[in-house]
Amino acid sequence: MADPFSIITGSFGLAGAIAKVSVIIVEFSRDARDAVTDLDALSVEMQALSNLLNPLARSISGSAGTVPTILITQVNTTLTGCEAVIQQIEDKIQKYRRDRVFSKVAWAMFGQTDTNKLRTSLEYYNTALNLGIHAISVHVLLPSALKVRY
Numbered sequence: 001m002a003d004p005f006s007i008i009t010g011s012f013g014l015a016g017a018i019a020k021v022s023v024i025i026v027e028f029s030r031d032a033r034d035a036v037t038d039l040d041a042l043s044v045e046m047q048a049l050s051n052l053l054n055p056l057a058r059s060i061s062g063s064a065g066t067v068p069t070i071l072i073t074q075v076n077t078t079l080t081g082c083e084a085v086i087q088q089i090e091d092k093i094q095k096y097r098r099d100r101v102f103s104k105v106a107w108a109m110f111g112q113t114d115t116n117k118l119r120t121s122l123e124y125y126n127t128a129l130n131l132g133i134h135a136i137s138v139h140v141l142l143p144s145a146l147k148v149r150y
Contacts, residue, residue, distance in 0.1 A: 010079040075132040
């Protein structure tokens with residue numbers, strides 16, 4: 001069962017994974033110049049995801065006892081999905097890096113399609129996490145906004 005602290009630790013873990021894969025992408029793009037455009041698009045999506053992690057952790061830490069379990073579970077599941085996609089990105093790029101001669105041919109045949117699919121997955125998770133942050137914020141802020149102060 002997910003709790004608010006699992007989201008916070010998941011956010012930090014995902015940030016670390018994104019940083020690691022970002023370095024791998026930069027290194028690979030030096031070797032495979034044909035892949036730069038595809039890798040740049042992937043990097044932009046990873047950066048957008050990374051930019052959501054701090055607000056997510058802050059919104060959860062400030063509202064630990066008030067967020068419904070179902071919402072915490074959904075956000076935690078989304079974070080887990082993000083981590084899986086980031087791991088797939090790392091695996092794919094490492095595969096293309098292993099054989100420099102084959103990597104150019106393989107990238108031309110499969111790499112662009114692979115990265116586009118993974119980038120689309122990251123777009124989905126970015127949207128889902130953004131909605132999660134908004135849902136948490138609304139859930140936390142709405143009750144206090146509805147209180148009438150005299």
